[in-house]
Amino acid sequence: MTNFSPEQMRELARGLDLSGKNFVWVIAKGSTAASSDPSTPEANRGYIIQGWAPQVLILNHPAIGGFVTHCGWNSTLEAVSAGVPMVTWPRYADQFYNEKLVVEVLGVGVGVGAEDYASCLETHRVIAGEAIAESIRRVMGEEGDGMAMRKKAKELGLMARGAVEKGGSSYDDVEQLMEELIARRSSVGCTADGQR
Template structure:
Protein backbone atom coordinates (compact mmCIF):
# COMPACT_ATOMS: atom_id res chain seq x y z
CA UNK A 1 0.00 0.00 0.00
CA UNK A 2 3.02 2.27 0.17
CA UNK A 3 2.30 3.41 3.72
CA UNK A 4 4.79 3.69 6.54
CA UNK A 5 4.40 0.98 9.20
CA UNK A 6 5.86 0.73 12.69
CA UNK A 7 6.27 -2.80 14.08
CA UNK A 8 5.78 -2.77 17.86
CA UNK A 9 5.78 -6.35 19.06
CA UNK A 10 5.76 -8.49 21.14
CA UNK A 11 4.02 -6.19 23.60
CA UNK A 12 3.75 -8.98 26.19
CA UNK A 13 7.47 -8.62 26.90
CA UNK A 14 7.07 -4.93 27.72
CA UNK A 15 3.93 -5.37 29.81
CA UNK A 16 4.70 -8.33 32.07
CA UNK A 17 3.75 -6.27 35.14
CA UNK A 18 0.25 -5.55 33.76
CA UNK A 19 -0.83 -9.13 34.31
CA UNK A 20 0.52 -8.97 37.87
CA UNK A 21 -1.54 -5.81 38.47
CA UNK A 22 -4.68 -7.35 36.96
CA UNK A 23 -4.26 -10.44 39.12
CA UNK A 24 -3.59 -8.37 42.22
CA UNK A 25 -6.70 -6.24 41.67
CA UNK A 26 -8.88 -9.33 41.90
CA UNK A 27 -8.26 -11.49 44.94
CA UNK A 28 -9.94 -14.54 43.42
CA UNK A 29 -7.98 -14.25 40.18
CA UNK A 30 -4.77 -13.72 42.13
CA UNK A 31 -5.34 -16.81 44.26
CA UNK A 32 -6.21 -18.90 41.20
CA UNK A 33 -3.11 -17.66 39.40
CA UNK A 34 -0.87 -18.44 42.34
CA UNK A 35 -2.37 -21.93 42.54
CA UNK A 36 -1.39 -22.54 38.91
CA UNK A 37 2.15 -21.31 39.47
CA UNK A 38 2.60 -23.28 42.69
CA UNK A 39 1.59 -26.46 40.87
CA UNK A 40 4.14 -25.70 38.14
CA UNK A 41 6.80 -25.09 40.79
CA UNK A 42 6.54 -28.78 41.73
CA UNK A 43 7.36 -29.99 38.19
CA UNK A 44 10.65 -30.56 36.39
CA UNK A 45 11.86 -28.04 33.78
CA UNK A 46 10.18 -28.34 30.35
CA UNK A 47 8.01 -31.24 31.53
CA UNK A 48 4.52 -29.67 31.38
CA UNK A 49 2.24 -29.10 28.39
CA UNK A 50 0.11 -25.98 28.74
CA UNK A 51 -3.32 -26.38 27.09
CA UNK A 52 -5.64 -23.45 26.36
CA UNK A 53 -7.99 -22.62 23.47
CA UNK A 54 -9.00 -19.11 24.47
CA UNK A 55 -12.46 -17.84 25.35
CA UNK A 56 -14.19 -17.52 21.97
CA UNK A 57 -14.83 -21.18 21.17
CA UNK A 58 -16.80 -23.89 22.93
CA UNK A 59 -15.85 -27.47 22.07
CA UNK A 60 -18.52 -30.13 21.83
CA UNK A 61 -18.66 -32.69 24.65
CA UNK A 62 -17.44 -35.35 22.19
CA UNK A 63 -14.33 -33.32 21.33
CA UNK A 64 -13.57 -32.53 24.97
CA UNK A 65 -13.70 -36.25 25.69
CA UNK A 66 -11.15 -36.91 22.94
CA UNK A 67 -8.87 -34.18 24.30
CA UNK A 68 -8.97 -35.69 27.79
CA UNK A 69 -8.27 -39.17 26.44
CA UNK A 70 -5.47 -37.86 24.23
CA UNK A 71 -3.75 -36.04 27.07
CA UNK A 72 -3.95 -39.12 29.24
CA UNK A 73 -2.65 -41.38 26.47
CA UNK A 74 0.33 -39.08 25.86
CA UNK A 75 1.64 -39.76 29.35
CA UNK A 76 2.77 -36.16 29.71
CA UNK A 77 2.18 -33.73 32.55
CA UNK A 78 -0.27 -31.02 31.55
CA UNK A 79 -2.06 -27.88 32.72
CA UNK A 80 -5.42 -27.58 30.95
CA UNK A 81 -7.10 -24.17 31.25
CA UNK A 82 -10.79 -24.31 30.31
CA UNK A 83 -12.25 -20.84 29.97
CA UNK A 84 -15.41 -21.59 28.06
CA UNK A 85 -16.31 -25.29 27.88
CA UNK A 86 -19.10 -27.72 28.60
CA UNK A 87 -19.97 -28.81 32.12
CA UNK A 88 -17.56 -31.54 33.15
CA UNK A 89 -20.39 -33.91 34.03
CA UNK A 90 -21.26 -34.23 30.34
CA UNK A 91 -17.89 -35.21 28.93
CA UNK A 92 -15.17 -36.04 31.44
CA UNK A 93 -14.03 -39.68 31.32
CA UNK A 94 -14.95 -41.61 34.43
CA UNK A 95 -12.18 -41.35 37.02
CA UNK A 96 -10.12 -38.99 34.81
CA UNK A 97 -9.34 -36.38 37.45
CA UNK A 98 -8.44 -39.07 39.98
CA UNK A 99 -6.08 -40.83 37.54
CA UNK A 100 -4.48 -37.52 36.59
CA UNK A 101 -3.94 -36.44 40.19
CA UNK A 102 -0.46 -34.89 40.36
CA UNK A 103 0.07 -35.32 36.61
CA UNK A 104 -2.65 -33.08 35.24
CA UNK A 105 -3.95 -29.77 36.51
CA UNK A 106 -7.36 -28.61 35.24
CA UNK A 107 -8.06 -24.92 35.74
CA UNK A 108 -11.61 -23.68 35.09
CA UNK A 109 -11.74 -20.00 34.26
CA UNK A 110 -8.99 -17.61 33.31
CA UNK A 111 -5.34 -18.07 34.21
CA UNK A 112 -2.18 -15.88 33.98
CA UNK A 113 -1.07 -17.14 30.56
CA UNK A 114 2.08 -15.07 30.19
CA UNK A 115 3.37 -16.14 33.61
CA UNK A 116 2.51 -19.76 32.85
CA UNK A 117 4.30 -19.74 29.49
CA UNK A 118 7.38 -18.14 31.06
CA UNK A 119 7.54 -20.72 33.87
CA UNK A 120 10.53 -23.03 33.53
CA UNK A 121 8.33 -26.13 33.96
CA UNK A 122 6.38 -25.45 30.74
CA UNK A 123 7.84 -27.21 27.71
CA UNK A 124 5.00 -26.90 25.19
CA UNK A 125 1.73 -25.15 24.42
CA UNK A 126 -1.34 -26.78 22.83
CA UNK A 127 -2.97 -23.74 21.24
CA UNK A 128 -5.70 -22.69 18.81
CA UNK A 129 -3.13 -20.44 17.07
CA UNK A 130 -4.71 -17.10 17.92
CA UNK A 131 -2.11 -14.46 17.09
CA UNK A 132 -1.57 -13.09 20.61
CA UNK A 133 -1.07 -16.61 21.98
CA UNK A 134 1.48 -17.37 19.26
CA UNK A 135 3.43 -14.19 20.01
CA UNK A 136 3.34 -14.88 23.75
CA UNK A 137 4.53 -18.44 23.20
CA UNK A 138 7.35 -17.34 20.89
CA UNK A 139 8.39 -14.58 23.30
CA UNK A 140 8.61 -17.19 26.06
CA UNK A 141 10.58 -19.58 23.82
CA UNK A 142 7.90 -22.26 24.07
CA UNK A 143 7.15 -24.57 21.09
CA UNK A 144 3.56 -25.34 20.13
CA UNK A 145 1.16 -28.14 19.27
CA UNK A 146 -1.17 -26.38 16.85
CA UNK A 147 -4.96 -26.76 16.68
CA UNK A 148 -6.44 -23.92 14.58
CA UNK A 149 -10.20 -23.35 14.79
CA UNK A 150 -11.30 -20.28 12.81
CA UNK A 151 -10.28 -16.88 11.45
CA UNK A 152 -6.68 -16.63 10.26
CA UNK A 153 -5.56 -19.39 12.64
CA UNK A 154 -4.93 -21.96 9.89
CA UNK A 155 -2.49 -19.51 8.25
CA UNK A 156 -0.86 -18.92 11.63
CA UNK A 157 -0.44 -22.67 12.05
CA UNK A 158 1.49 -22.90 8.77
CA UNK A 159 3.81 -20.14 9.97
CA UNK A 160 4.52 -22.09 13.17
CA UNK A 161 4.84 -25.59 11.68
CA UNK A 162 6.13 -25.05 8.12
CA UNK A 163 8.04 -21.74 8.20
CA UNK A 164 9.42 -21.28 11.71
CA UNK A 165 9.31 -25.04 12.42
CA UNK A 166 8.62 -24.63 16.11
CA UNK A 167 5.42 -26.63 16.27
CA UNK A 168 3.56 -29.83 15.50
CA UNK A 169 0.02 -29.96 14.10
CA UNK A 170 -2.67 -32.17 15.64
CA UNK A 171 -4.48 -32.54 12.31
CA UNK A 172 -7.32 -30.02 12.61
CA UNK A 173 -8.97 -29.62 9.19
CA UNK A 174 -12.22 -27.66 9.47
CA UNK A 175 -12.84 -23.95 10.03
CA UNK A 176 -15.66 -23.34 12.54
CA UNK A 177 -16.74 -20.58 14.92
CA UNK A 178 -19.51 -22.59 16.60
CA UNK A 179 -20.06 -25.91 18.33
CA UNK A 180 -21.16 -28.50 15.83
CA UNK A 181 -21.16 -32.20 16.55
CA UNK A 182 -20.85 -32.83 12.82
CA UNK A 183 -17.54 -31.06 12.28
CA UNK A 184 -14.33 -33.05 12.06
CA UNK A 185 -13.29 -34.28 15.48
CA UNK A 186 -9.58 -34.56 16.24
CA UNK A 187 -9.15 -38.03 17.67
CA UNK A 188 -7.39 -39.17 20.81
CA UNK A 189 -4.49 -40.85 18.99
CA UNK A 190 -3.74 -37.77 16.86
CA UNK A 191 -3.70 -35.56 19.96
CA UNK A 192 -1.48 -37.99 21.89
CA UNK A 193 0.92 -38.36 18.95
CA UNK A 194 1.29 -34.59 18.48
CA UNK A 195 1.86 -34.01 22.20
CA UNK A 196 4.43 -36.82 22.39
CA UNK A 197 6.23 -35.54 19.30
CA UNK A 198 6.35 -32.04 20.75
CA UNK A 199 7.43 -32.98 24.27
CA UNK A 200 9.62 -36.11 24.22
CA UNK A 201 10.43 -37.27 20.68
CA UNK A 202 13.87 -37.15 19.04
CA UNK A 203 12.66 -34.07 17.17
CA UNK A 204 11.44 -32.33 20.34
CA UNK A 205 14.83 -30.97 21.40
CA UNK A 206 15.44 -29.53 17.93
CA UNK A 207 12.03 -27.81 17.95
CA UNK A 208 12.60 -26.49 21.46
CA UNK A 209 16.03 -25.11 20.51
CA UNK A 210 14.54 -23.19 17.58
CA UNK A 211 11.80 -21.80 19.83
CA UNK A 212 14.42 -20.70 22.37
CA UNK A 213 16.39 -18.84 19.69
CA UNK A 214 13.23 -17.05 18.50
CA UNK A 215 12.38 -16.17 22.09
CA UNK A 216 15.79 -14.55 22.53
CA UNK A 217 15.33 -12.64 19.28
CA UNK A 218 11.90 -11.45 20.41
CA UNK A 219 13.32 -10.18 23.69
CA UNK A 220 16.00 -8.20 21.87
CA UNK A 221 13.40 -6.37 19.77
CA UNK A 222 11.93 -4.61 22.83
CA UNK A 223 15.26 -3.79 24.47
CA UNK A 224 17.09 -0.49 24.00
CA UNK A 225 18.26 -0.47 20.37
CA UNK A 226 15.99 -3.33 19.31
CA UNK A 227 13.73 -3.05 16.25
CA UNK A 228 10.48 -2.64 18.19
CA UNK A 229 12.11 -0.18 20.60
CA UNK A 230 13.51 1.84 17.69
CA UNK A 231 10.22 1.76 15.77
CA UNK A 232 8.37 3.09 18.80
CA UNK A 233 10.82 6.00 19.05
CA UNK A 234 10.42 6.58 15.30
CA UNK A 235 6.63 6.63 15.64
CA UNK A 236 6.78 9.15 18.50
CA UNK A 237 9.15 11.36 16.53
CA UNK A 238 6.85 11.20 13.51
CA UNK A 239 3.89 12.26 15.65
CA UNK A 240 5.90 15.15 17.09
CA UNK A 241 6.78 16.36 13.57
CA UNK A 242 3.10 16.43 12.62
CA UNK A 243 1.94 18.14 15.82
CA UNK A 244 0.09 21.41 15.11
Protein backbone atom coordinates in the same frame (compact mmCIF):
# COMPACT_ATOMS: atom_id res chain seq x y z
CA MET B 1 -10.16 -19.32 23.72
CA THR B 2 -12.13 -21.79 21.68
CA ASN B 3 -15.25 -23.88 22.20
CA PHE B 4 -15.29 -27.62 21.75
CA SER B 5 -18.15 -30.10 21.74
CA PRO B 6 -18.43 -32.35 24.81
CA GLU B 7 -17.14 -35.24 22.66
CA GLN B 8 -14.07 -33.22 21.63
CA MET B 9 -13.44 -32.21 25.25
CA ARG B 10 -13.43 -35.91 26.21
CA GLU B 11 -10.95 -36.69 23.42
CA LEU B 12 -8.73 -33.78 24.49
CA ALA B 13 -8.73 -35.10 28.07
CA ARG B 14 -7.95 -38.57 26.75
CA GLY B 15 -5.12 -37.20 24.57
CA LEU B 16 -3.57 -35.37 27.51
CA ASP B 17 -3.76 -38.58 29.53
CA LEU B 18 -2.35 -40.76 26.72
CA SER B 19 0.55 -38.34 26.17
CA GLY B 20 2.03 -39.32 29.52
CA LYS B 21 3.10 -35.70 30.08
CA ASN B 22 2.31 -33.31 32.93
CA PHE B 23 0.05 -30.43 31.92
CA VAL B 24 -1.91 -27.33 32.84
CA TRP B 25 -5.30 -27.22 31.11
CA VAL B 26 -7.30 -23.99 31.08
CA ILE B 27 -11.01 -24.43 30.37
CA ALA B 28 -13.93 -22.01 30.38
CA LYS B 29 -15.95 -21.65 33.57
CA GLY B 30 -18.96 -23.91 33.44
CA SER B 31 -17.39 -26.22 30.86
CA THR B 32 -18.58 -29.80 30.82
CA ALA B 33 -14.99 -31.08 31.03
CA ALA B 34 -14.76 -33.71 33.70
CA SER B 35 -13.05 -31.45 36.21
CA SER B 36 -14.56 -33.11 39.25
CA ASP B 37 -14.27 -36.74 38.15
CA PRO B 38 -11.40 -38.41 40.06
CA SER B 39 -10.59 -40.59 37.04
CA THR B 40 -9.76 -37.59 34.84
CA PRO B 41 -6.13 -37.03 33.86
CA GLU B 42 -5.64 -34.12 36.25
CA ALA B 43 -5.93 -36.55 39.15
CA ASN B 44 -2.55 -38.01 38.14
CA ARG B 45 -0.33 -35.43 36.44
CA GLY B 46 -2.38 -32.48 35.37
CA TYR B 47 -3.88 -29.32 36.73
CA ILE B 48 -7.12 -27.83 35.43
CA ILE B 49 -7.84 -24.12 35.78
CA GLN B 50 -11.47 -23.14 35.18
CA GLY B 51 -11.83 -19.59 33.91
CA TRP B 52 -9.09 -17.08 33.15
CA ALA B 53 -5.41 -17.95 33.62
CA PRO B 54 -2.24 -15.83 33.33
CA GLN B 55 -1.14 -17.32 29.99
CA VAL B 56 2.06 -15.25 29.59
CA LEU B 57 3.15 -16.11 33.14
CA ILE B 58 2.47 -19.80 32.55
CA LEU B 59 4.25 -19.86 29.18
CA ASN B 60 7.32 -18.22 30.69
CA HIS B 61 7.61 -20.74 33.53
CA PRO B 62 10.69 -22.97 33.08
CA ALA B 63 8.61 -26.13 33.59
CA ILE B 64 6.54 -25.49 30.45
CA GLY B 65 7.80 -27.60 27.55
CA GLY B 66 4.99 -27.12 25.03
CA PHE B 67 1.75 -25.28 24.38
CA VAL B 68 -1.45 -26.64 22.79
CA THR B 69 -2.86 -23.59 21.01
CA HIS B 70 -5.67 -22.57 18.66
CA CYS B 71 -3.08 -20.38 16.88
CA GLY B 72 -4.69 -17.04 17.62
CA TRP B 73 -2.12 -14.36 16.83
CA ASN B 74 -1.69 -13.21 20.45
CA SER B 75 -1.20 -16.77 21.71
CA THR B 76 1.24 -17.48 18.89
CA LEU B 77 3.31 -14.38 19.68
CA GLU B 78 3.24 -15.16 23.40
CA ALA B 79 4.51 -18.70 22.82
CA VAL B 80 7.24 -17.56 20.41
CA SER B 81 8.33 -14.83 22.85
CA ALA B 82 8.45 -17.38 25.66
CA GLY B 83 10.49 -19.77 23.52
CA VAL B 84 7.89 -22.54 23.79
CA PRO B 85 7.14 -24.97 20.91
CA MET B 86 3.49 -25.50 20.02
CA VAL B 87 0.94 -28.18 19.29
CA THR B 88 -1.28 -26.34 16.82
CA TRP B 89 -5.06 -26.69 16.64
CA PRO B 90 -6.52 -23.89 14.49
CA ARG B 91 -10.28 -23.36 14.47
CA TYR B 92 -11.15 -20.13 12.62
CA ALA B 93 -10.00 -17.45 10.17
CA ASP B 94 -6.30 -16.55 10.27
CA GLN B 95 -5.50 -19.34 12.72
CA PHE B 96 -4.88 -21.75 9.83
CA TYR B 97 -2.34 -19.33 8.32
CA ASN B 98 -0.72 -18.86 11.72
CA GLU B 99 -0.44 -22.65 12.01
CA LYS B 100 1.41 -22.79 8.67
CA LEU B 101 3.83 -20.14 9.93
CA VAL B 102 4.48 -22.01 13.19
CA VAL B 103 4.77 -25.50 11.68
CA GLU B 104 6.08 -25.05 8.12
CA VAL B 105 8.01 -21.77 8.22
CA LEU B 106 9.36 -21.40 11.76
CA GLY B 107 9.53 -25.14 12.49
CA VAL B 108 8.44 -24.77 16.12
CA GLY B 109 5.20 -26.72 16.10
CA VAL B 110 3.27 -29.86 15.21
CA GLY B 111 -0.36 -29.85 14.10
CA VAL B 112 -3.03 -32.13 15.53
CA GLY B 113 -4.54 -32.48 12.06
CA ALA B 114 -7.32 -29.89 12.24
CA GLU B 115 -8.66 -29.18 8.76
CA ASP B 116 -12.22 -28.00 9.40
CA TYR B 117 -13.24 -24.41 9.94
CA ALA B 118 -15.12 -24.54 13.26
CA SER B 119 -18.76 -23.52 13.17
CA CYS B 120 -21.63 -24.14 15.52
CA LEU B 121 -23.83 -24.61 12.44
CA GLU B 122 -21.82 -27.46 10.95
CA THR B 123 -20.64 -30.78 12.21
CA HIS B 124 -16.95 -31.39 11.89
CA ARG B 125 -14.73 -34.28 12.68
CA VAL B 126 -13.50 -34.86 16.20
CA ILE B 127 -9.73 -35.05 16.64
CA ALA B 128 -8.99 -38.37 18.35
CA GLY B 129 -7.14 -38.54 21.64
CA GLU B 130 -4.42 -40.64 20.00
CA ALA B 131 -3.66 -37.89 17.45
CA ILE B 132 -3.54 -35.27 20.20
CA ALA B 133 -1.23 -37.45 22.32
CA GLU B 134 1.08 -38.12 19.36
CA SER B 135 1.42 -34.39 18.60
CA ILE B 136 2.19 -33.66 22.25
CA ARG B 137 4.79 -36.45 22.39
CA ARG B 138 6.46 -35.15 19.20
CA VAL B 139 6.80 -31.63 20.63
CA MET B 140 7.92 -32.91 24.03
CA GLY B 141 10.20 -35.66 22.69
CA GLU B 142 13.77 -35.88 23.89
CA GLU B 143 15.19 -36.63 20.46
CA GLY B 144 14.67 -35.79 16.81
CA ASP B 145 11.87 -33.33 16.05
CA GLY B 146 11.18 -32.46 19.68
CA MET B 147 14.72 -31.41 20.50
CA ALA B 148 15.07 -29.44 17.26
CA MET B 149 11.75 -27.64 17.81
CA ARG B 150 12.59 -26.72 21.40
CA LYS B 151 16.04 -25.44 20.36
CA LYS B 152 14.55 -23.34 17.55
CA ALA B 153 11.77 -22.06 19.83
CA LYS B 154 14.33 -20.94 22.43
CA GLU B 155 16.33 -19.13 19.72
CA LEU B 156 13.20 -17.36 18.44
CA GLY B 157 12.25 -16.43 22.00
CA LEU B 158 15.63 -14.78 22.55
CA MET B 159 15.27 -12.88 19.28
CA ALA B 160 11.73 -11.74 20.12
CA ARG B 161 12.69 -10.55 23.60
CA GLY B 162 15.75 -8.79 22.18
CA ALA B 163 13.57 -6.91 19.68
CA VAL B 164 11.54 -5.24 22.44
CA GLU B 165 14.50 -4.34 24.68
CA LYS B 166 16.14 -0.92 24.46
CA GLY B 167 18.11 -0.87 21.21
CA GLY B 168 16.05 -3.70 19.69
CA SER B 169 14.29 -3.28 16.35
CA SER B 170 10.73 -3.11 17.74
CA TYR B 171 11.79 -0.83 20.58
CA ASP B 172 13.49 1.53 18.13
CA ASP B 173 10.50 1.48 15.73
CA VAL B 174 8.04 2.39 18.50
CA GLU B 175 10.38 5.10 19.77
CA GLN B 176 10.65 6.54 16.24
CA LEU B 177 6.85 6.44 15.84
CA MET B 178 6.38 8.31 19.12
CA GLU B 179 8.88 10.96 18.05
CA GLU B 180 7.08 11.41 14.72
CA LEU B 181 3.68 11.71 16.42
CA ILE B 182 5.03 14.29 18.86
CA ALA B 183 6.57 16.24 15.98
CA ARG B 184 3.28 16.18 14.02
CA ARG B 185 1.30 17.30 17.04
CA SER B 186 3.71 20.20 17.51
CA SER B 187 3.54 21.14 13.81
CA VAL B 188 -0.26 21.56 13.92
CA GLY B 189 -0.07 23.62 17.08
CA CYS B 190 -1.70 21.20 19.55
CA THR B 191 -1.04 21.54 23.25
CA ALA B 192 -0.39 18.61 25.58
CA ASP B 193 -4.14 18.25 26.22
CA GLY B 194 -4.87 18.03 22.47
CA GLN B 195 -6.28 21.58 22.13
CA ARG B 196 -5.29 23.90 19.26
